[in-house]
Amino acid sequence: xxxxKIISLVKQAKNKDSxxxxxxxxxxxxxxxKMALYTLGNQEDAEDIVxxxxxxxxxxxxxxxxxxxxxxxxxxILSNKCKTKIAKYVKxxxxxxxxxxxxxxxxxxxxDNTEDEVLNSELxxxxxxxxxxxxxxxxxxxxxxxxxxxxxSKQLKLNRNTVRSKYNRALAKMQxxxxxxx
Numbered sequence: 001x002x003x004x005k006i007i008s009l010v011k012q013a014k015n016k017d018s019x020x021x022x023x024x025x026x027x028x029x030x031x032x033x034k035m036a037l038y039t040l041g042n043q044e045d046a047e048d049i050v051x052x053x054x055x056x057x058x059x060x061x062x063x064x065x066x067x068x069x070x071x072x073x074x075x076x077i078l079s080n081k082c083k084t085k086i087a088k089y090v091k092x093x094x095x096x097x098x099x100x101x102x103x104x105x106x107x108x109x110x111x112d113n114t115e116d117e118v119l120n121s122e123l124x125x126x127x128x129x130x131x132x133x134x135x136x137x138x139x140x141x142x143x144x145x146x147x148x149x150x151x152x153s154k155q156l157k158l159n160r161n162t163v164r165s166k167y168n169r170a171l172a173k174m175q176x177x178x179x180x181x182x
Contacts (some may be wrong), residue, residue: 003068010067013058019056028071029054032078032142037138038128040081040089049085053078075145076155079137086133123178130177135170138163 006027012020032053036046057074064073128136137156141147149167153160 006070007067010061010064010070014064014067016062018058021061024070025054028074028156031146032074035075035140035144036078036082036174038124038131039136040085040143041125041128045085049078049081049120053081056081071145072147072151072155075141075147079141079155127174130173131170135166135173138167139170139174142167 006024008026008168009020013024029050033046036049036053040046040049053074056077060077064070071103128139131139134156138152141152141155148153149160149163152158153163156163158166
């Protein structure tokens with residue numbers, strides 16, 4: 001979808017046009033879900049976080065000042081929700097045994113996936129487990145949200161060069177984890 005069409009849809013959505021918002025949502029849903037899944041590592045929580053994100057975005061879209069910033073804005077909402085959920089995970093880990101936390105993790109459904117897709121999904125999850133939460137967040141913001149280091153640095157309140165360094169280090173760690181598997 002071209003930039004002018006997106007801007008037009010955002011303007012309509014800001015005027016409470018639910019159909020326009022639904023079209024915007026269709027454009028970003030898959031990437032929102034992937035980012036949430038790879039950040040949280042839990043299918044059900046990812047679905048819940050994306051739903052909460054979309055509801056908050058719909059309620060707050062009138063406050064979006066720059067129509068061209070819709071994608072970054074909705075991913076910022078998602079990022080904040082993921083951080084909150086991670087904090088809950090940490091609290092659970094502190095209050096319960098590690099076994100209880102492991103029981104919460106659900107493997108992605110292989111229902112409609114080929115064997116190779118399931119294997120690749122598992123390899124990516126294993127590679128993601130080799131990096132820190134912050135690195136995971138940066139990688140998913142680049143890969144799924146399509147944000148550049150400048151946009152990520154604003155959202156995470158980090159230096160732009162730090163974001164690039166952390167991104168490159170994360171990719172190297174993931175590659176090392178994948179090569180260690182072979």
